[in-house]
Amino acid sequence: MRYLTAGESHGPQLTAIIEGLPSQLPLGKGDIDPWLRRRQGGYGRGRRMVIETDEAKILSGVRAGRTTGAPVTLAIANKDHRNWTEIMSPEPGGEPRKKALTDARPGHADLTGGVKYRHKDLRDVLERASARETAARVAVGSIALKLLSELGVEGANYVSSLAGIETRVPFSWDALEAIENSDLRTPDEDAAAQMRERIDQAKKDGDTLGGILEVRFRGLPVGLGSFVHHDRKLDGKIAQAALSVQAMKGVEIGRAFENATAPGSRVHDAVYYRGGTYARDTNGAGGLEAGMTNGEELIVRVAMKPIATLMKPLPTVNVVTHEASDAARERSDTTAVPAAGVILQCVIGWVLAEAMLEKFGGDTLPELQERVAAARAFAQSY
Numbered sequence: 001m002r003y004l005t006a007g008e009s010h011g012p013q014l015t016a017i018i019e020g021l022p023s024q025l026p027l028g029k030g031d032i033d034p035w036l037r038r039r040q041g042g043y044g045r046g047r048r049m050v051i052e053t054d055e056a057k058i059l060s061g062v063r064a065g066r067t068t069g070a071p072v073t074l075a076i077a078n079k080d081h082r083n084w085t086e087i088m089s090p091e092p093g094g095e096p097r098k099k100a101l102t103d104a105r106p107g108h109a110d111l112t113g114g115v116k117y118r119h120k121d122l123r124d125v126l127e128r129a130s131a132r133e134t135a136a137r138v139a140v141g142s143i144a145l146k147l148l149s150e151l152g153v154e155g156a157n158y159v160s161s162l163a164g165i166e167t168r169v170p171f172s173w174d175a176l177e178a179i180e181n182s183d184l185r186t187p188d189e190d191a192a193a194q195m196r197e198r199i200d201q202a203k204k205d206g207d208t209l210g211g212i213l214e215v216r217f218r219g220l221p222v223g224l225g226s227f228v229h230h231d232r233k234l235d236g237k238i239a240q241a242a243l244s245v246q247a248m249k250g251v252e253i254g255r256a257f258e259n260a261t262a263p264g265s266r267v268h269d270a271v272y273y274r275g276g277t278y279a280r281d282t283n284g285a286g287g288l289e290a291g292m293t294n295g296e297e298l299i300v301r302v303a304m305k306p307i308a309t310l311m312k313p314l315p316t317v318n319v320v321t322h323e324a325s326d327a328a329r330e331r332s333d334t335t336a337v338p339a340a341g342v343i344l345q346c347v348i349g350w351v352l353a354e355a356m357l358e359k360f361g362g363d364t365l366p367e368l369q370e371r372v373a374a375a376r377a378f379a380q381s382y
């Protein structure tokens with residue numbers, strides 16, 4: 001499976017083309033749009049999220065509610081485009097255009113992207129660097145999550161901490177509804193209240209905040225990925241997918257950084273044989289050993305940096321005059337940590353769906369389901 005996304009933040013639309021999905025997968029807007037809405041949520045987002053009500057148009061590859069095996073094309077309109085038609089026009093002329101950006105924002109793509117592609121209006125960079133693109137990736141990922149659910153795999157995401165304020169209620173699959181109903185995607189009400197306060201304060205101060213997201217998957221069969229080749233190791237692929245999301249700067253499988261401070265006897269998961277199968281009482285490995293799923297819950301933790309655009313801007317340089325200036329101020333989020341968890345579940349879901357197809361193959365969902373069931377039965381009896 002593979003996909004490509006295209007589209008600028010304030011262009012007419014985002015587009016994604018997915019190739020390699022099995023046929024016979026039940027699929028409709030109802031599987032995609034709730035994920036787009038989830039991604040738009042979260043306390044601390046800017047006014048853009050009031051303008052947009054993201055929904056996917058399915059333009060190919062699905063008929064009568066099922067994938068046909070042909071490439072699936074998805075489109076998500078940018079409602080805000082109507083305010084940017086001249087600025088974003090592909091026709092030549094009108095330069096310098098309104099909203100030209102020349103005061104590079106530290107922490108964003110502006111300066112390096114400008115040098116790389118030889119732009120002096122850094123809008124040519126930020127339009128594509130923007131995390132608006134993640135709407136397309138969530139639409140794609142939601143289809144991967146649908147495929148996984150047809151194969152008995154379920155995912156979750158929540159905010160583990162925001163600006164150092166930690167969710168103290170341990171994660172539980174029973175808390176999914178509470179997480180879903182929380183504008184901070186945490187089941188810990190006290191932590192959520194503190195987070196809201198901190199976000200309000202940051203907004204007043206013209207500042208921004210980051211945090212740590214946790215993504216989990218359960219029901220994964222044993223042996224997705226590989227210990228044989230570097231480019232098929234699932235831990236590496238998951239880390240790539242997570243870090244490819246705008247503003248993600250660190251990935252942890254399980255409690256990797258805490259594990260690094262403890263002796264092996266307290267980190268590795270002892271194996272037992274109980275009730276005719278293998279069992280572990282702990283999951284320090286976070287569901288991955290040697291680049292493969294080991295049948296335990298997959299636990300991925302990801303660090304998101306604070307948003308780069310500050311209303312109280314950092315010093316920078318104007319790339320036209322080379323004079324010292326204040327970094328550009330664009331309409332912006334104070335934090336997007338809750339949305340990031342949704343995005344991460346989708347992009348990691350994609351990697352897992354790909355790994356399923358790599359191991360089990362098949363052009364159709366029923367073939368895939370039969371093969372996954374056979375692999376589960378084998379692992380049980382091994």
Ligand SMILES: Cc1cc2nc3c(=O)[nH]c(=O)nc-3n(C[C@H](O)[C@H](O)[C@H](O)COP(=O)(O)O)c2cc1C
Nearest residue numbers: 108109129130131246247307308309332333336339
């Ligand atoms: C959901 C989401 C929303 C974001 N919103 C903003 C924003 O409003 N303003 C901003 O400067 N950066 C925002 N970012 C982060 C930037 O897109 C990102 O920092 C930038 O593209 C540079 O890439 P890097 O941080 O991965 O190095 C957002 C990221 C995500 C995931």
Ligand SMILES: C=C(O[C@@H]1CC(C(=O)O)=C[C@@H](OP(=O)(O)O)[C@H]1O)C(=O)O
Nearest residue numbers: 046048129130131132135330331332333
């Ligand atoms: C548009 C989205 O996020 C945007 C990501 C973003 C950035 O720099 O990454 C900057 C902001 O763009 P705008 O100036 O248009 O408000 C965010 O709103 C979105 O998530 O759909």
